[in-house]
Amino acid sequence: xxxxxxxxxxxxxxxxxxxxxxxxxxxxxxxxxxxxxxxxxxxxxxxxxxxxxxxxxxxxxxxxxxxxxxxxxxxxxxxxxxxxxxxxxxxxxxxxxxxxxxxxxxxxxxxxxxxxxxxxxxxxxxxxxxxxxxxxxxxxxxxxxxxxxxxxxxxxxxxxxxxxxxxxxxxxxxxxxxxxxxxxxxxxxxxxxxxxxxxxxxxxxxxxxxxxxxxxxxxxxxxxxxxxxxxxxxxxxxxxxxxxxxxxxxxxxxxxxxxxxxxxxxxxxxxxxxxxxx
Amino acid sequence: xxxxxxxxxxxxxxxxxxxxxxxxxxxxxxxxxxxxxxxxxxxxxxxxxxxxxxxxxxxxxxxxxxxxxxxxxxxxxxxxxxxxxxxxxxxxxxxxxxxxxxxxxxxxxxxxxxxxxxxxxxxxxxxxxxxxxxxxxxxxxxxxxxxxxxxxxxxxxxxxxxxx
Numbered sequence: 001x002x003x004x005x006x007x008x009x010x011x012x013x014x015x016x017x018x019x020x021x022x023x024x025x026x027x028x029x030x031x032x033x034x035x036x037x038x039x040x041x042x043x044x045x046x047x048x049x050x051x052x053x054x055x056x057x058x059x060x061x062x063x064x065x066x067x068x069x070x071x072x073x074x075x076x077x078x079x080x081x082x083x084x085x086x087x088x089x090x091x092x093x094x095x096x097x098x099x100x101x102x103x104x105x106x107x108x109x110x111x112x113x114x115x116x117x118x119x120x121x122x123x124x125x126x127x128x129x130x131x132x133x134x135x136x137x138x139x140x141x142x143x144x145x146x147x148x149x150x151x152x153x154x155x156x157x158x159x160x161x162x163x164x165x166x167x168x169x170x171x172x173x174x175x176x177x178x179x180x181x182x183x184x185x186x187x188x189x190x191x192x193x194x195x196x197x198x199x200x201x202x203x204x205x206x207x208x209x210x211x212x213x214x215x216x217x218x219x220x221x222x223x224x225x226x227x228x229x230x231x232x233x234x235x236x237x238x239x240x241x242x243x244x245x246x247x248x249x250x251x252x253x254x255x256x257x258x259x260x261x262x263x264x265x266x267x268x269x270x271x272x273x274x275x276x277x278x
Numbered sequence: 279x280x281x282x283x284x285x286x287x288x289x290x291x292x293x294x295x296x297x298x299x300x301x302x303x304x305x306x307x308x309x310x311x312x313x314x315x316x317x318x319x320x321x322x323x324x325x326x327x328x329x330x331x332x333x334x335x336x337x338x339x340x341x342x343x344x345x346x347x348x349x350x351x352x353x354x355x356x357x358x359x360x361x362x363x364x365x366x367x368x369x370x371x372x373x374x375x376x377x378x379x380x381x382x383x384x385x386x387x388x389x390x391x392x393x394x395x396x397x398x399x400x401x402x403x404x405x406x407x408x409x410x411x412x413x414x415x416x417x418x419x420x421x422x423x424x425x426x427x428x429x430x431x432x433x434x435x436x437x438x439x440x441x442x
Contacts (some may be wrong), residue, residue, distance in 0.1 A: 014327045014364065021357045023334045029350030029399060037349060044343035048298075054301045116298040118347055122397060122415075127298075127346060154346065159345040189411065250305070 002066070038154070045127065046156030049115055053065040053129050053159075056115045060253055067253070074145065107220065109256040110134050112142075115159065122189045124166035124249065130257060131158040139217070141258045147246040148211060149255055160257070164249055165192060165224070173215040174224060177208040185209070185224065185243065192225065194241035201239070205230060209243055220260070280407040286321045286333055291333035293317060294344055309414070311422040312389055314341060316430055318356060319363045319385050323375050327364025334360025348399070355395040381431040390416045 009016065031037050112130035130136050132155050142149045142162050150164040163170045165187060172185045174194065179202040183194040197203060205228070210221045225247055231240035293313050301310040314337055322330025338356030342349045366375045367412050395442060397415035 014331065014361070017328055017332050018357065018361050019376060021331060022354060025335070025338070025348075025350045025354035025357060029348065032349050041346060045346040052295055052299045055295055059300065059303070070334060109373055116345070117302050118345055123348065125346060190414070248324040250302070250307070 014083040042154055042156045045154075045161065046131070046159045049127050049129070049156070052127070053115045056129075060113065063253065080147045095119065108259045110136060110259055111137075111254065112160075113254050114252055122166075122168050122187070124164045124187075125153065126162050126164055126252075126255075128146075128160045128162060128255065128257070131156050131160050133157050135259055136160050136257050140260055141218045141220070141222065142255050143222055143258060144247055144252060146248075147225065148218070149247055149249070149252065151217060152257060163244055165247075167250055172217060172224075173212040174209050175212040175214075175221075176203055176227075177223075179203060179207070179211050182212050182214060183241070189246055192243040192245060193244055194227075195238065197239045197241055199232070199239060203227060203230065203239070203241060216245065220258070282321070282325060282329070286317065287336075289317045289321075290314065290337060290340065294341060297341075298345055306422075309418045309422060311394040311426045312392065312419060313423070313426065314356070315359060315389050315392060315423055316385060316427045318360055319366075319381070319392055319427070322360055322363035323367050323372060323381075323384070326367050327361060329409075330360035330367065332360070334358070334363075351396050351399045354399065355392040358395060359392040361410055362391060363388050375432065377431045378428055382424045382428035385427035388418050389423040390420035393419045 027050050028037070047229070108265055110130050112128040112134075114126050115129050116127040118125045121183045126142075126149075128136075128142070136152055136155050138152050138155055142152060149163070150162040150167070151170060152160050153163045154161040165185075168187050168189065170187065173182060174185045175182045179205055181197060181201045183197045186195060207227045209226065211218045211224060213219060213221065225243045225245035227241055228244040229242045231242070293379045297313045301313065304310065318330070318334055318337055321333055334356035335353055337360075338351075338353035341347075341356070345352075363384060368375075375384060394412060394416040397411065
C-alpha cells in the first residue's frame with residue numbers, strides 16, 4: 001500500500017502539488033473578507049510599506065523640482081479664483097442667513113503621499129503613507145487639487161490603502177453639476193461609466209460631474225470629471241455615458257485624505273453602501 | 279539545495295520593492311511589466327517543475343500580502359505560471375531555453391497566462407468585451423514583461439547560465 005502510494009506520488013507529485021496549491025489559493029480568495037485574513041493583510045502591507053516608503057521618498061524627491069514649478073503656477077491661478085470665490089462666499093453666507101440654512105462643516109485635510117500603486121486595471125489601489133496615527137479611518141474620501149481620487153479601504157498604524165476611481169468595487173452617487181441629474185458612477189475596467197441615466201435626461205458632452213449630496217459614501221460635492229461621450233443605444237432605455245476624470249490617476253503623487261466627521265443621525269437613517277461593500 | 283531556495287527569495291525582496299514602487303514610472307497607460315515573473319521562470323528552468331510550482335505559490339502569496347491586493351489572486355496565477363514554466367526545465371535542453379529569444383518567449387507565455395488568470399479573478403464586471411480584456415490585461419503586459427526578460431537574459435553572464 002505504502003509502496004503504491006510512493007509510486008503514485010513519484011509519478012504525479014507535480015500535479016498533486018499543483019492541485020493542492022490551487023485549492024489553497026481558491027480557498028484564500030473566497031475568504032478575503034474574513035477578519036483574520038484582513039488583519040494578516042494589514043500587518044503584512046504596513047510592515048512592507050515602511051520599506052516602499054523609503055524608496056518612494058527617494059524617487060519622488062527627484063520629481064519635486066518640476067512639480068514645484070507647476071504648483072507655483074497653480075497657486076497663482078488659485079489665488080485669482082479664491083478672490084472671486086471669497087466674494088461669492090460672502091454673498092452665499094448672506095443669502096443662507098436670510099434663508100436660515102445650516103452651513104456645512106469645515107473639512108480638515110490630512111496630507112499623504114502615494115507610496116505604491118497597484119497596476120491591476122480593474123481593482124486599482126494606492127498605498128498612502130498616512131494611517132491610524134494621523135487619524136485616518138476606513139471610509140474617508142481622498143482628493144487632490146483636481147478632484148476626487150478614491151476612498152480609504154484599509155488602515156494600519158502608519159499606512160493606508162485606498163480604492164481609487166479605477167476600482168470596480170467603488171460605486172458612487174454622482175450628479176451633473178448643470179442639470180442636477182443623479183446617477184451611479186462605476187469603473188468597468190476600461191472607462192468610468194455613468195449608469196441609470198434615462199434617455200430623456202438633460203446631459204451634454206462637457207458637463208461637469210460632481211459627487212451627489214445623496215451619496216452615503218462621500219456626502220460632499222467634490223468634482224470628479226466631465227462627460228467625454230454619450231452612447232445613445234436604440235435597444236436600451238438608459239444612455240451609456242463615459243466620464244473623463246479630472247485627476248490623472250497614473251501621475252498622482254500627493255493627495256489629501258479628508259478627515260470627515262459624518263453625521264451619525266444620517267448614517268443611522270440611510271443605507272451605508274460602503275459598509276455593505278466591505 | 280538550500281542555496282537555490284535562499285537565492286530565489288533573496289532576489290524576490292528587492293524585485294517586489296521595485297515592482298510595487300518603481301514600475302509605475304515605466305508603465306504606459308497603466309500597463310506595466312510583471313518583473314516577479316522573470317526570476318520565477320528563470321529559477322524554474324534551472325530547477326524543476328515542482329520547485330517552480332511551489333516558488334510561484336510563495337511569490338504570489340508574498341506579492342498579495344505586500345501589495346495589499348486581493349489575497350489569493352497572485353497566488354493562483356503565479357502557481358500556474360510556475361507550473362507551466364516547469365515544462366521548460368528539461369536538464370538536456372536548458373541551454374536552449376536560456377537563449378534570449380526562447381527565454382523571452384517562455385516569459386511571454388507564462389506572463390499572458392498569469393495576467394489573464396489574475397484579471398479573471400479580480401474582474402467582477404464581466405460585461406466587458408472578452409477579447410479586449412484579454413488583449414489589455416493579458417497580451418500587453420505579457421509583451422512588456424517579455425521585452426524586459428529579453429534584456430535581462432541578454433546581459434546575464436553566459437558563464438553563470440552554464441553553471442546553473
